[in-house]
Amino acid sequence: MNDKKLMNRAADNIRILSVAMVEKAKSGHPGGAMGGADFINVLFSEFLIYDPDQPEWSGRDRFYLDPGHMSPMLYAALTLQRKFTIEDIKQFRQWGSVTPGHPERDLAHGIENSSGPLGQGHAYAAGAAVAEKFLEARLGHTTMQHKIYAFISDGGVQEGISAEVGRLAGNLGLNNLIMFYDANNIQLSTECGAVMNEDTGMKYRAWGWNVLEIDGNNPDAIREALVSANKEKNRPTLIIGRTIMAKGALQADGSSYENSIKTHGAPLGGDAYTNTVKNLGGDPEDPFKIFPEVQKLYDDRATELRKIVAERHAAEEVWAKENPKKAEQMHEWFSEKAPKIDWSGLVQKRDIPTRNGSAACLGVIAEQVPNMIVSSADLSNSDKTDGFLNKTHAFTRDDFSGAFFQAGVSELAMACMCIGMMLHGGVITAMGTFFVFSDYMKPAIRMAALMKTPVKFVWSHDAFRVGEDGPTHEP
């Protein structure tokens, strides 16, 4: 356990680097990053398990940042991990730099994902948690024992998709999913109280989550919550961290700049910036500085991690020797190569509905592609993804040996979670619904394309003449 003073110093370092990035870029979002710094610091310096020498290691814990606008906080923490250089973060938000705003995916630099569109990011995390359970059911605990961490903010919690994800993750008992909610009561244009007054904790409890409520700027409370969340056996965990927007910020006249909407999406500016850097123990002449004791904290963690992952790699090797066939499969699944399929047995009759043709194909895939997950938004027997389902069974909270994800009527969460499963690695996903309801998935379709994540969309009932359902079902 690290000393509290050191942890606060490290969080302040993340805050200083964050405001410096935004100030230099003349654009960005300092306030949220400053409030969330304590959580990311505790997670990255004490909990997150990754291989410092092999960023793509399949057994790594994963961290998904729903509010991509808080990426300065992520870049700062990754710089402490030595994944980015000071020169890199000085180029924040610049054309062609490795530190764009809202980075999507950059595994080499430790970025699993950050979401531009609020709400989608934590759905990717929930999908990754499903993929981990699915793979654990096939490969075992030795290779699949990692945790999926998500960071969500007020915006993500307000988005409708959070209700879909909340229900699905709770229903499936995704105890490998640990989500921190940065509850700072501030958003882009108002205080949160102007638009939300429900009991968020109660909402997630109703969905079957383990909910912990803490002071999100206190490293001891964060640590305690993460220890407890890691022990949870049956439920996803939501850690509601009450945080202070722009923690430590001062205005030009030296008065507090905390809890101000103005710090959401603009540089602190001029004297406010200088005062803030000083207040946080930094040097306004040299704000891109990493304090030696903070670098040591992260370097010591890297040393510790090298020991932890050496043991994990050794156990994986023993497992691979004892399970050569599974090990070979795992290697192939994580290679992201297209599976080999023998289509020779497939006979398609003439003049059948295309969805029946699709069902026949999915049946072949079900038999030959053991790392395939198919999903449907409560239309499997109509969109004919049941061609796949009939050869397997749906996930339940205690059993991920099947390969079908019943999403219920939740097209957007289904799409995002399927993307998240593929972002996790090791699986291929396809999902079905009526063509007309793909409109509910549009934000995810766009992101899948942008991130080049090859999820498969199965859209049926795409003809003008959809029949008795009438115009609402016509594309």
Ligand SMILES: Cc1ncc(C[n+]2csc(CCOP(=O)(O)OP(=O)(O)O)c2C)c(N)n1
């Ligand atoms: C789907 C979507 N709608 C709107 C936005 C624009 N936007 C970015 S941040 C933000 C406010 C978010 O508030 P919060 O999540 O509380 O972040 P904080 O102000 O605390 O940093 C909005 C509306 C977005 N990124 N995504």
Ligand SMILES: [Mg+2]
């Ligand atoms: Mg907020």
